Amino acid sequence: MIVNFQIFEAYLECSTKCWLRSHAEPTTGNAYAEWARAQNEAYYEGILKSLRELLPESDRAIAPALTKYFKDATWRLAIDVRLRTNDLESRLQAVERIPSEGRGRSLQFVARRFEFANKLTKNDKLLLAFDALVLSEAVGRKVPLGKITHGDNHATLKVKLSSLTSEVQKRIKEITSLLADNLPPDLVLNRHCHQCEFEARCRKQAMEKDELSLLSGMSEKERKKLHGRGIFTVTQLSYTFRPRRRRRELPGKNEKFHHSLRALAIRENKIHAVDLPDPKLDGTPVYLDVEGLPDRDFYYLIGIRVGTGEDAVQYSFWADDEDQEKRIWNKFLDVLSAIPDPRLVHFGSYETVFLKRMRERHGAPRDSSAAATAIEHAVNLLSFVFAHIYFPTFSNGLKEIAGYLGFRWSSWPASGLEAIVSRHRWEASRDSEEKQALFDYNRKDCEALELVANRIVGLLHEAPANDRLSQDDLILASEMKQESRFPFRFGRNAFALPELETINKAAYWDYQRQRVYVKSRHKPKSHPARKHGYTSMLTPNVTIECARPSSCPTCNSKIVYRHGKRRKTTVDLRFMQYGIKRWITRYVIQQYRCPSCRSTFYPPNRRWSAGKYGPELIAFTIYQNIELHLPQSRVASGLNKLFGLTISRNTTNTFKAAAAQTYQSTYDDLLKRLCSGRLLHVDETSTSVMGKDSYVWVLTSMENVAYFYTPTREGSTIQAMLKDFSGVLVSDFYAAYESIDCPQQKCLIHFIRDLNDALLKHPYDKGLKELAGEFSTLVTPMVETVGRRGLKKHFLRKHRIFVDRFYHRLSNGLGESEAAGKIIERLQKNRNKMFTFLDFDDVPWNNNNAEHAIKAFALLRRVIEGKTTEKGIREFLVLLSICETCKYQNLDFLKFLRSGSKNIDDFANSRCDRRLRGPH
Secondary structure, eight states: OOEEHHHHHHHHHOHHHHHHHHTTOOOOOOHHHHHHHHHHHHHHHHHHHHHHHHSOGGGEEESOOOOSOOTTOOOSEEEEEEEEOSSEEEEEEEEEEEOOOSTTOOOEEEEEEEEOOSSOOHHHHHHHHHHHHHHHHHHTSOOOEEEEEETTTTEEEEEEOHHHHHHHHHHHHHHHHHHTSSSOOOOOOOGGGGGOTTHHHHHHHHHHHTBGGGSTTOOHHHHHHHHHTTOOBHHHHHTTOOOOOOOTTOTTSOOOOOHHHHHHHHHHTSEEESOOOOOOOOSEEEEEEEEEEGGGTEEEEEEEEESSGGGOEEEEEEOSSGGGHHHHHHHHHHHHHHSSSEEEEEOSHHHHHHHHHHHHHHOOOOTTSHHHHHHHTOEEHHHHHTTTEEOSSSSOOHHHHHHHTTOOOOSSSOSHHHHHHHHHHHHHHOOHHHHHHHHHHHHHHHHHHHHHHHHHHHHHHHSOTTSOSOOTTEEEGGGSOOSOSSOOOSSOOOOSSHHHHHHHHTTOHHHIIIIIGGGTSSOOOOOOOOOOOOOEEOOOEEEEEOOOOSSOTTTOOSOOEEEEEEEEEEEEEEEETTEEEEEEEEEEEEEEEOTTTOOEEOOTTOOOOSSSBOHHHHHHHHHHHHTSOOOHHHHHHHHHHHHOOOOOHHHHHHHHHHHHHHTHHHHHHHHHHHHTSSEEEEEEEEEEETTEEEEEEEEEOSSOEEEEEESSOOTHHHHHHTTTOOSEEEEOSOGGGTTSOSOEEEOHHHHHHHHHHHHHHOTTOHHHHHHHHHHHHHHHHHHHHHHHHOSOHHHHGGGHHHHHHHHHHHHTTTTOSHHHHHHHHHHHHTHHHHSGGGGSTTOOSSOHHHHHHHHHHHHHHHHHTTOOOHHHHHHHHHHHHHHHHHHHTTOOHHHHHHHOOSOHHHHHHSSHHHHTTOOO
């Protein structure tokens, strides 16, 4: 397969164009492409003419034959050099020959090109490098330098080709692979399409296929990502949009552009809006549109439309050449200054750059003038459309949006590229019809701009004040039905591979505690739970009177007299074997007086408590709030209904605060024990405290649990707590755990879920499927060994050799694809932390202990609903830590609260568990 210059040039612009040109497909015509080709040829002929005049005939050659034997050549410049090597072919516009200048200086060749454009692109340099590569192979020596003569002033740019040659060789390999296939590549529209002779053909096919590349602004990476998820058409993409609420704390953050919402607008042929910003077009609207020649940075036509509707007035300022640019700028400022309260409106960044450059080149208007104010506060309508309003168009171009609204342009020119061609034709011919066509084109742009501006303002005014309804042709994204209020829930995952599901089942928390872990070490402490039913029963009041004192505590006189009476009522609960009673105890105490020393006193053995409510009631309230996950208001309401009490929510909160203070020492002991143990699971989750995002962390072993709170997700707190930890840390892949100096086991279930998500997003990625299959084959035997033998390194270390083989295959290119590359990078980064459990006894390969504890907090988080302070959530976490520790040790949290004990181990070993069942 021969790769010639035309094919290489086409490939730089588009792979489809390259394939079509190589197969000599008929073109559909493109005015700009034909004009640009003619311009280049005319420019080349002009350069050749001047070179012929400058160089004597002996120093130049036309189409000479270049070979490795060139010692007899005398020319200094060769023109129209045709070269062909093994698989490359090119027609060099010119080759410069630099003879040797003394000893040690060899003969050199310089490839030359001529471009009419005033600004060069990287593609121009790559084309020069292609010519130089063909030339170097033909003459058998390197060509390190090339020259490009370009622009109106015939400027010459020297290009060092060493850095471009490797890229050219890479592109040649890609072209060879592309042309070896008889089928054309996947059709992809790009920015070059408007300059291509195959534009009409490709766009027609793209419309028929509903190609994703019809959507402007979508990158190749985004398209490949969607293709990996099985989304190939605009219609398919339209069904993926999910309305999302913007976060309250980031109201000023720029809205993300959603290609899926644009696709939805196209499918339904209705305008969709995320929000409706107000462009505030008060005053007199002045619609601005500018025409220019980008490669010369020259603006030749300024058009403004003042006012709206039939009363609008069009102004056009024309410059014959660059010298008149200042004149039309000043005319524009004069008209703008004469308009009362002007509001300058334009569409896109072209006019923004124009206003900035003109002020720098030709001076800005006076600061206090109306023109200065209008320019300073110019309104770019595109900024109010992008990511806010989605018209049913494939791009946010002015012509597409105005076309959707019913506006039409004349036949010629009808685009910016055609306007460039028309301007150059006028410069060559000074034809008045070409000039008038440009005036008409500019006027049409101003009228289209007015139409779009009025429609945007109309959408804002037509939308209801409360933004709760949609117009017939406007749909607000905030009012679209959301798929789920709670999209992330705990539950079973759907796996793409059966092997991944088998591995995941082996990590369920109950299964692991009851079957796997007990095979690895002694059985966890078991305290069989007794089932008790609770029904509400009314309880009688009990009156307790304190005994009469035998003597005066002051003078020990035996004679004392009653001197008044005092009463105190305590509300409590009494637990029985099969129920709970309301138990109201009334304490009656006499005050006594000693006639000898005249002192008054109470009996020293009075038994009432300081508070109004008894310890059993407080324990039952904490149990309902923490373990049963009932809100404090519901706990209070339930107690009041069942037992005829008048407890408020504030009272239950007071119970919680007092209990947290009572068990603070128990909590501290749990933290100390966990941070000095041999195995630790850690995880974190977000929560809300007074409307601000914060985080709750959990530390667990197989028997103990402790939660703690941090305002942010920074890892400094957990790192300080575990700085002396020497056991094995089991965690997910959060970077904060990386700096903890201890053996670590990354949760394989986290990794498997991420791998499964990647498979579901890229169902057609063969490399990713291959990688997932290899990983499943590696882990499945490990899980089977754990199921049979438990977490014992004696039985697990045999799998280490298979881990090494797996990583060896990763290094040799296993699963070569973009999606698989990210997974492989993650595996390589955590190689020493993925299979640590093979080298230790009783170390799980997953973090499900911590996740199980996180679920307990997640349930409590729904109860709290962010309506707590930092002090309040820390109190919750103290009590939740004790509650979950009791569960891990098969203890009854309610009985522990009722026992009055502050040490969980002492409670587990005591006989108070039986006593707390109530009287028989």
